[in-house]
Structures are given as structure tokens and as C-alpha cells.
Amino acid sequence: MKSVKVNQNNLNDYSDIWVIGELNDGKIHPVTVELIGKGKELINNLTGKKLNVIIIGYGVQNSAEKLLHYGVDKVLYVEHNLLKSFNTDYYVKAITDLIEDRKPEIVMMGSTYTMKDIGPRIAARLGTGLISDCTELEIDSSDGKLIQTKVSFGGNLLSSAICPNNRPQMVTVKPGVMNKAERSEEASGKIELVIPKLSENDTRLNLILKEVLEKKQVNLDKAKIVVSGGRGLKEAAGFDLIRELAEVLNGEVGASRVPIEAGWIDSSHQVGQTGVTVKPDLYIACGISGAIQHQAGMYQSKYIVAINKDPNAPIFKICDYGIVGDLYEVIPQLIESIKEKRMF
Ligand SMILES: Cc1cc2nc3c(=O)[nH]c(=O)nc-3n(C[C@H](O)[C@H](O)[C@H](O)COP(=O)(O)OP(=O)(O)OC[C@H]3O[C@@H](n4cnc5c(N)ncnc54)[C@H](O)[C@@H]3O)c2cc1C
Known part of the structure; x- marks a missing residue:
């Protein structure tokens, strides 16, 4: 050419x-x-x-x-x-x-x-x-x-x-x-x-077949609420809890890079320097330490809530509300109380 x-x-x-x-x-x-x-x-x-x-x-x-x-x-x-x-x-x-x-x-x-x-x-x-x-x-x-x-x-x-x-x-x-x-x-x-x-x-290209992958549309960059999971989830099944919380809040699911690399969730969910940049009204980071590369994609969120069992995790330095605790205990309680409030 x-x-x-x-x-x-x-x-x-x-x-x-x-x-x-x-x-x-x-x-x-x-x-x-x-x-x-x-x-x-x-x-x-x-x-x-x-x-x-x-x-x-x-x-x-x-x-x-x-x-x-x-x-x-x-x-x-x-x-x-x-x-x-x-x-x-x-x-x-x-x-x-x-x-x-x-x-x-x-x-x-x-x-x-x-x-x-x-x-x-x-x-x-x-x-x-x-x-x-x-x-x-x-x-x-x-x-x-x-x-x-x-x-x-x-x-x-x-x-x-x-x-x-x-x-x-x-x-x-x-x-x-x-x-x-x-x-x-x-x-x-x-x-x-x-x-x-x-x-x-x-052109040197010859289009033989165009196949659109069946994939749920992830609208992270437009979401008002993003609930993200990190290594603290420990396994792919942990995202069921993240999805449940996102669903009751009518939000989208995000992730740090660790779950993407581990194959727990699709890369379209990655928030951060090499992922999507989000600016929601509410960002909930669950089991995410808050590495600078993750922060690069979410620090502009209006309110940041962090759930982490390590009180010294860097995410607590940039969050508006921090919950020190095991996410597997904290998130189910959060979901319950949100559902209860919805009933009234
Ligand atoms: C060039 C480059 C680009 C990168 N781009 C990105 C990017 O776009 N996005 C990104 O996210 N990362 C990116 N990274 C990786 C980044 O440096 C971090 O390694 C990554 O963000 C860490 O993910 P994490 O917070 O999930 O894991 P960790 O740092 O391992 O943190 C896990 C956290 O979970 C907590 N935890 C563990 N168990 C529980 C529990 N039961 N309950 C509550 N908390 C718990 C721990 O206390 C810990 O704070 C990039 C790195 C490089 C070098």
C-alpha cells in the first residue's frame, strides 16, 4: 500500500x-x-x-x-x-x-x-x-x-x-x-x-463473514450508579452478589482489572486506566483496594462508597463513605435494607 x-x-x-x-x-x-x-x-x-x-x-x-x-x-x-x-x-x-x-x-x-x-x-x-x-x-x-x-x-x-x-x-x-x-x-x-x-x-482486506457476538450491552460510561467488584470477591460467583446489589439500585456492574484477568467477568466491565472511565452519581467499590490505575477511571464519581475489610486500603482515602468489613456480610445487609425501604 x-x-x-x-x-x-x-x-x-x-x-x-x-x-x-x-x-x-x-x-x-x-x-x-x-x-x-x-x-x-x-x-x-x-x-x-x-x-x-x-x-x-x-x-x-x-x-x-x-x-x-x-x-x-x-x-x-x-x-x-x-x-x-x-x-x-x-x-x-x-x-x-x-x-x-x-x-x-x-x-x-x-x-x-x-x-x-x-x-x-x-x-x-x-x-x-x-x-x-x-x-x-x-x-x-x-x-x-x-x-x-x-x-x-x-x-x-x-x-x-x-x-x-x-x-x-x-x-x-x-x-x-x-x-x-x-x-x-x-x-x-x-x-x-x-x-x-x-x-x-x-484494500487488502476481504470481508468474508460479519458476526455480531451476543453480548449484554454494558453502559458503564452512562450509568448513574456503578457497583464494582475486585479481587476481594475471590471467585466468579462473587459477581452474583455484585449484580444483585446493582440490580436493586438500578445500576451497572463494574470491575477492577483482577477479575477480568481471572476470567470472572467480561472485559467490557473493567473500570480504570485501561478500561472505561466512569462518572456516576454513586460508585460502590467492593473488595477493591483502590490502585491508582483503578482510581484513574472512577475518581470523578460524585459519591464513592468503599467496602473493604482492610482499614488501610487506599480506596478509603478517596471515598466519601467507607465500610470496613467483609463484603459477603455487608452487601447482603445492604441489599436487604434497600429492599425494605422500597416496600414503604
Ligand atoms: C499499566 C496498568 C494498567 C492498569 N489498568 C487497570 C485498570 O484499568 N483498572 C484496574 O482496576 N486496574 C488496573 N491495573 C491493575 C492495578 O494496578 C491493580 O492491580 C488492580 O486494580 C487491583 O485490583 P483489586 O483492587 O481488585 O485487587 P487488590 O489490589 O488485590 O485488592 C483487593 C482488595 O480486596 C479486599 N478484600 C479481600 N477480601 C475481602 C472481603 N471478603 N471483603 C472486603 N474486602 C476484601 C482487600 O483488602 C484488598 O484491598 C493496571 C495496572 C497496570 C500496570
């Missing part, structure tokens, strides 16, 4: 902030709206730049129109019948060509499976840098460069980077970290159809 490098000589040729939006079965992925929220904040510190969203697929005009309600300047919708289903090669080529043509200064993508697949390939073709899994982005007021911050060294450091000599400045951002842009009843901005130059020779 041909590798392309843009002329990086004149940084002044590059302008505007782009969000590469993501659609799942026609639905706008929440991280797209979060990135628009961040983009609006960044644009306030950049004079004369515009905030554009790019979406890609086939028959996506309707989604483009919906995105105009979030106050962006323009939505470019890239359509081609070869883009009907996700194909790394086609998506990479279509977006790379568009970036080369329009020259955005900043390109933001969600840290999702799709964007993590295509983002680094696009950056490599453009000969620019990409910082993945950013948790904070800001504009340096002295020179207008994007300061890209992420958790590093196993969660022990926050490191910030800039991309001084190449454009665009590319980042992926973890879902659930940035605040969503507010939807307005009025749509502003414009939509523009882009038809990419694609042919079947542009």
Missing part, C-alpha cells in the same frame, strides 16, 4: 479543529459529542479557527444533520458505497486524503476500537504525531499549540506532550472523560458531502 507524506514545511497552512465522529449502526457515539464539547472549549483560545466534525460511512446525511445541533461550524460527511461497513484500509484512505486536502490543525478522535485502529495509521501516512488516550487537552496561550496530557508509567505520572513541527496535531481521547457539548433545538452550521476517491484496489 502506498504511503503518503504531506508537505510539513508550512505549519501556517493548517487551520481548524476537527473531530472525527463515530457512528455505531447509525447512532452517534457519545464520545463524538464529548469531543465536540472539548473542541468548543479549545476553539475559544484560538482566533479565527473553526470546529468541524467528520463522519464517514454510507447514508449518513441524517447523522450529519443531527450533529449540527451541537453548535459546530460544519459537518463533512464522507460517503461511498465501499464505506458501508467498517474497513480499516478504506477508512484510513478516505480520512487521510481529506486531511491532506483540507489541512486541519488539530484532529481529535475517541479512544475506541475503531479509532485506535485507524488513528495511528492515518498519523503515520501523514508523517505527524498522535498521542493516544489523552485525558486532558488545552491550548498553550503563548504559541497556540495543543498540550496533550495522558496518564503514563502505569498510572503513576501525568505526562504532557506537544507536536511542535508537524501537522495536524492528532489525539485520541478516552470516552467518558470530557464533558459533552449541549444539544440545542436550533441547528447552526453547514453540512457538506465529500465523495472520496476509493476503489476495491485500496
Whole structure:
């Protein structure tokens, strides 16, 4: 496959902030709206730049129109019948060509499976840098460069980077970290159809079969209440208790990384640096010590309750309410008292 490098000589040729939006079965992925929220904040510190969203697929005009309600300047919708289903090669080529043509200064993508697949390939073709899994982005007021911050060294450091000599400045951002842009009843901005130059020779992939795994949808990032279990559960069956508590509270089930690695629960439940970032009203950590990598994904919760038999567990330093005790004694009592209260 041909590798392309843009002329990086004149940084002044590059302008505007782009969000590469993501659609799942026609639905706008929440991280797209979060990135628009961040983009609006960044644009306030950049004079004369515009905030554009790019979406890609086939028959996506309707989604483009919906995105105009979030106050962006323009939505470019890239359509081609070869883009009907996700194909790394086609998506990479279509977006790379568009970036080369329009020259955005900043390109933001969600840290999702799709964007993590295509983002680094696009950056490599453009000969620019990409910082993945950013948790904070800001504009340096002295020179207008994007300061890209992420958790590093196993969660022990926050490191910030800039991309001084190449454009665009590319980042992926973890879902659930940035605040969503507010939807307005009025749509502003414009939509523009882009038809990419694609042919079947542009891919090395041949889609033989598409199989959707039967999996219960885990909506951790949107949940108001999350009940998480850790190593303290001791076995997979311990999650029955966590599920029961989550159910009476109408919440979702989360987990630390230990139960995921032990195969007690699916990885889609993992909260933390390498899992999902959650910001619920209530987060209940059961048998979780509170390692920094776990905290990275839940410290923004409004109220944190910890149940742990070790009074010195680090989780007690960040929780609002702590219960020192055996979770197998505490949780059944909690469930009972919640059920009793519901009866009145
Ligand atoms: C690069 C990197 C990325 C990582 N990413 C993540 C991530 O995204 N998410 C994540 O969670 N971890 C992540 N980790 C792992 C992390 O460092 C910890 O190892 C992990 O979070 C510990 O999980 P835990 O709290 O369940 O287990 P432990 O630290 O072993 O804690 C178990 C706790 O259960 C308590 N306990 C035991 N029995 C009971 C009982 N009967 N009742 C009540 N309490 C009890 C113990 O007192 C203890 O505090 C990452 C690590 C690295 C290096």
C-alpha cells in the first residue's frame, strides 16, 4: 500500500479543529459529542479557527444533520458505497486524503476500537504525531499549540506532550472523560458531502463473514450508579452478589482489572486506566483496594462508597463513605435494607 507524506514545511497552512465522529449502526457515539464539547472549549483560545466534525460511512446525511445541533461550524460527511461497513484500509484512505486536502490543525478522535485502529495509521501516512488516550487537552496561550496530557508509567505520572513541527496535531481521547457539548433545538452550521476517491484496489482486506457476538450491552460510561467488584470477591460467583446489589439500585456492574484477568467477568466491565472511565452519581467499590490505575477511571464519581475489610486500603482515602468489613456480610445487609425501604 502506498504511503503518503504531506508537505510539513508550512505549519501556517493548517487551520481548524476537527473531530472525527463515530457512528455505531447509525447512532452517534457519545464520545463524538464529548469531543465536540472539548473542541468548543479549545476553539475559544484560538482566533479565527473553526470546529468541524467528520463522519464517514454510507447514508449518513441524517447523522450529519443531527450533529449540527451541537453548535459546530460544519459537518463533512464522507460517503461511498465501499464505506458501508467498517474497513480499516478504506477508512484510513478516505480520512487521510481529506486531511491532506483540507489541512486541519488539530484532529481529535475517541479512544475506541475503531479509532485506535485507524488513528495511528492515518498519523503515520501523514508523517505527524498522535498521542493516544489523552485525558486532558488545552491550548498553550503563548504559541497556540495543543498540550496533550495522558496518564503514563502505569498510572503513576501525568505526562504532557506537544507536536511542535508537524501537522495536524492528532489525539485520541478516552470516552467518558470530557464533558459533552449541549444539544440545542436550533441547528447552526453547514453540512457538506465529500465523495472520496476509493476503489476495491485500496484494500487488502476481504470481508468474508460479519458476526455480531451476543453480548449484554454494558453502559458503564452512562450509568448513574456503578457497583464494582475486585479481587476481594475471590471467585466468579462473587459477581452474583455484585449484580444483585446493582440490580436493586438500578445500576451497572463494574470491575477492577483482577477479575477480568481471572476470567470472572467480561472485559467490557473493567473500570480504570485501561478500561472505561466512569462518572456516576454513586460508585460502590467492593473488595477493591483502590490502585491508582483503578482510581484513574472512577475518581470523578460524585459519591464513592468503599467496602473493604482492610482499614488501610487506599480506596478509603478517596471515598466519601467507607465500610470496613467483609463484603459477603455487608452487601447482603445492604441489599436487604434497600429492599425494605422500597416496600414503604
Ligand atoms: C499499566 C496498568 C494498567 C492498569 N489498568 C487497570 C485498570 O484499568 N483498572 C484496574 O482496576 N486496574 C488496573 N491495573 C491493575 C492495578 O494496578 C491493580 O492491580 C488492580 O486494580 C487491583 O485490583 P483489586 O483492587 O481488585 O485487587 P487488590 O489490589 O488485590 O485488592 C483487593 C482488595 O480486596 C479486599 N478484600 C479481600 N477480601 C475481602 C472481603 N471478603 N471483603 C472486603 N474486602 C476484601 C482487600 O483488602 C484488598 O484491598 C493496571 C495496572 C497496570 C500496570
